[in-house]
Structure formats: C-alpha cells, structure tokens
Amino acid sequence: MIILKKIADLQHYLAPQKAAGARLGFVPTMGALHSGHTSLIQQAKAANTLVICSIFVNPTQFNDIKDFEKYPSSIDADIEMLIEAGCDVLFLPSVAEMYPGGPANTPTFNFGYLDTILEGAQRPGHFKGVGQVVATLLNAVQPHQLYLGQKDYQQCMVIKQLLRLMGIQDKIELVICPTRREADGLAMSSRNRRLSEFVRPQAATIYQCLVSIESKQHTSHFETVRKECIELLKDKGFDPEYVSLAKADDLTLMGDYQPNTPTVALIAAKLGDVRLIDNLILN
Ligand code: AMP
Numbered sequence: 001m002i003i004l005k006k007i008a009d010l011q012h013y014l015a016p017q018k019a020a021g022a023r024l025g026f027v028p029t030m031g032a033l034h035s036g037h038t039s040l041i042q043q044a045k046a047a048n049t050l051v052i053c054s055i056f057v058n059p060t061q062f063n064d065i066k067d068f069e070k071y072p073s074s075i076d077a078d079i080e081m082l083i084e085a086g087c088d089v090l091f092l093p094s095v096a097e098m099y100p101g102g103p104a105n106t107p108t109f110n111f112g113y114l115d116t117i118l119e120g121a122q123r124p125g126h127f128k129g130v131g132q133v134v135a136t137l138l139n140a141v142q143p144h145q146l147y148l149g150q151k152d153y154q155q156c157m158v159i160k161q162l163l164r165l166m167g168i169q170d171k172i173e174l175v176i177c178p179t180r181r182e183a184d185g186l187a188m189s190s191r192n193r194r195l196s197e198f199v200r201p202q203a204a205t206i207y208q209c210l211v212s213i214e215s216k217q218h219t220s221h222f223e224t225v226r227k228e229c230i231e232l233l234k235d236k237g238f239d240p241e242y243v244s245l246a247k248a249d250d251l252t253l254m255g256d257y258q259p260n261t262p263t264v265a266l267i268a269a270k271l272g273d274v275r276l277i278d279n280l281i282l283n
Contacts, residue, residue: 001083003090007140010091014050014141022049025175026143028134031055032072032190033081036180040147041085043177052141053082054091060103061129067275072193091141098136106132109165111158117253118266119154119277122241127158134159135166146172151179151187153264153279157251179278181207187278194274202236203276206267209233209243210280213265217257217282233269241268241275248281 004010014024025044029037033055044051055078062068075092082090099106109131114120120127138146146163148156156176163169180188185207195203209229216225226243233240245254248262257263266279 001079001087001090003079003092005092005094006097007093010052010089010140013089014052017050018142023145024048024141024143025051025145025147026137026141027051027053027087027147028137029053029055030057030071030190031078032074032193033078034180034188034190034192036149036151036188038081038085039180040149040177041082041087043175044145044147045086047175048145050088051086052089052091052143053087054093054137054141056091056093056098056133056137058098058129058133059095060099060106060132061126063123063125066273070194070273072190091137098133103129103132107135108132109135109162111161114154114158114161114251117154117251118242118244118246119268122268127155130155130158131162134162138163138166138168138172143172145175147175147177149179150176150281151189151278153266154251185211187276189276191274191276195271199237199271202238203271205233205236205238206269206276206278207280209267210265210278213243213245214280214282217263222254222256229267233267238269238271241270243267 004013025048027040027044041051041053057071059068108128111127115127148159160174163172182188184204186204209232213225222245229243230240244266246252246264246266247254248264263282264279265282268277
C-alpha cells in the first residue's frame with residue numbers, strides 16, 4: 001500500500017492508472033478503523049482495480065469542539081488493517097492540504113430539507129462540513145465508485161445529493177454497504193472505543209430499540225413504541241436525542257407506520273459523553 005499526503009501526488013499517481021483503464025473505488029474515513037470500515041474496503045476491492053482509502057478527521061464537520069478533540073486516533077493500527085484488507089492507496093492529508101485557503105474559502109453546498117432534520121437539526125453545520133470535505137476528496141480522487149456505510153444513513157442521502165449538486169451523479173456510482181455490528185447488535189463505530197467497560201453492556205440498547213420498532217410495526221402505533229424506546233434508553237443510562245421514523249427514499253419524517261412505504265427507523269442517543277447513532281430499514 002502506498003501512502004500519499006498531497007492531492008497533487010495522489011493525482012500524479014492515479015492519472016496513468018486511470019488512463020490504462022483502472023477502475024477506482026474510494027472509501028473516505030476518519031480513521032480509528034474497525035471491521036465496518038474494512039468491510040467497505042473489501043467490497044470496493046471486489047469491484048475495482050484500485051482501492052483508495054482516505055483518513056482525515058475533518059474539523060469543519062464537528063459542531064462540538066470537545067467531540068473533535070476526543071475523536072480517537074490510531075494511525076499505525078489503521079495502516080496495518082488497511083494493508084490486511086487489501087487497500088492500495090492511503091490518502092492521509094493535513095488540514096492545510098484540504099483547506100489551503102481556510103474553511104471559509106472552501107465551497108459549501110445547500111442540502112435543504114436534509115440539513116434541517118435529525119443529524120442536521122442536532123448538529124448544526126455538520127453536513128456543511130461533510131459537504132466541503134467530501135467535495136474536495138472527490139475532486140482529488142475522481143473515483144468510479146464511492147463506498148459509504150448505511151450506518152450513517154442521512155449522510156448517505158446528503159452525499160447522494162452532493163453528487164447531484166456537483167453534477168457528477170453519472171460519473172461516480174454510490175455504493176451503500178450494510179452496517180457491521182458487534183455480537184450484541186451494537187453498530188461498530190470509532191466512538192465505541194470511548195465507552196467505558198461499565199456502560200458498554202448497555203450500548204446495544206439502541207439496536208434493541210430499532211428491532212422492537214421493526215417488530216411492532218403491524219401491532220402498535222409508532223408513538224407508543226417511540227415512548228417505550230425513550231423510557232428504555234433512559235433506564236439504561238442514555239440521554240436520547242431522537243427516535244424517529246422516516247421514508248427510506250427521502251427521509252420525510254413519519255408520524256406513524258405506513259404499510260407499503262419503504263421506511264427507516266433512526267436513533268441518536270448519548271451514553272455518558274459518547275454520542276451514538278444507528279438505524280434500521282424496516283422489512
Ligand atoms: P467514519 O470513519 O466514521 O467517517 O466512517 C467512514 C465510513 O465508514 C462511512 O461511510 C461510514 O458510514 C462507514 N461505517 C462506519 N461504521 C460502519 C459500520 N459499522 N458498518 C459499515 N460501515 C460503517
């Protein structure tokens with residue numbers, strides 16, 4: 001695996017390979033890698049000639065400075081995992097490389113409704129930062145396929161819209177990969193490392209709530225199930241931010257279950273100072 005830190009070096013490395021017909025699969029990450037990330041690398045590897053992974057903890061997408069400062073980092077272990085997973089290129093830029101004129105002089109995108117609900121409402125400015133960094137990364141890599149995790153469902157929809165706003169939706173195929181989970185159902189996340197051994201057993205409650213939202217869809221009203229979930233989360237020590245139901249294709253929020261409508265349940269909750277999110281598409 002080759003490690004490159006400059007956009008110019010990355011483009012210089014990729015251009016001849018593209019000219020020779022290589023297909024590029026791209027996996028953007030913030031590092032502190034786990035098997036959720038490597039599953040994306042493996043899926044990209046299976047469908048492309050070259051897999052490029054980026055590790056960049058993007059300061060502009062953290063609405064909470066403490067969350068940014070505490071974001072886990074494990075670059076040596078990450079490099080080992082990427083080699084093991086078959087990654088070809090690691091792009092490891094600095095903040096100065098990604099924001100040469102500073103964030104204020106880097107283009108932003110308007111995601112409209114998507115930026116007003118759920119993560120957009122709870123984390124003001126978050127998707128603006130995501131849009132900035134992903135646009136810069138896509139311009140640098142210009143992949144054929146972009147691999148994202150369903151774990152960040154709303155982010156997938158925002159980036160789908162970003163591709164349209166950048167006019168590159170026909171050039172880059174978005175591939176959304178299933179959420180990898182721990183044995184008890186907890187969605188793998190870099191932030192899980194910050195859960196203490198005392199609270200870790202409670203963390204899977206979010207997934208249990210999602211499963212209960214799914215299993216009660218034909219027998220209860222959503223508001224009843226939502227209240228049960230909030231109570232359960234609180235009992236287990238969480239501070240719930242939202243327990244929501246939305247149309248899977250455009251994230252229109254739903255007040256109740258609607259049969260024959262593709263639906264996603266989404267939860268965000270804090271356990272101590274660790275904020276966790278998860279979602280489940282209802283069958
Ligand atoms: P992050 O490093 O958290 O920015 O995540 C980088 C990419 O990995 C994003 O597309 C995430 O949605 C994806 N990802 C994170 N956790 C998981 C998981 N448990 N399963 C599958 N993909 C994931």
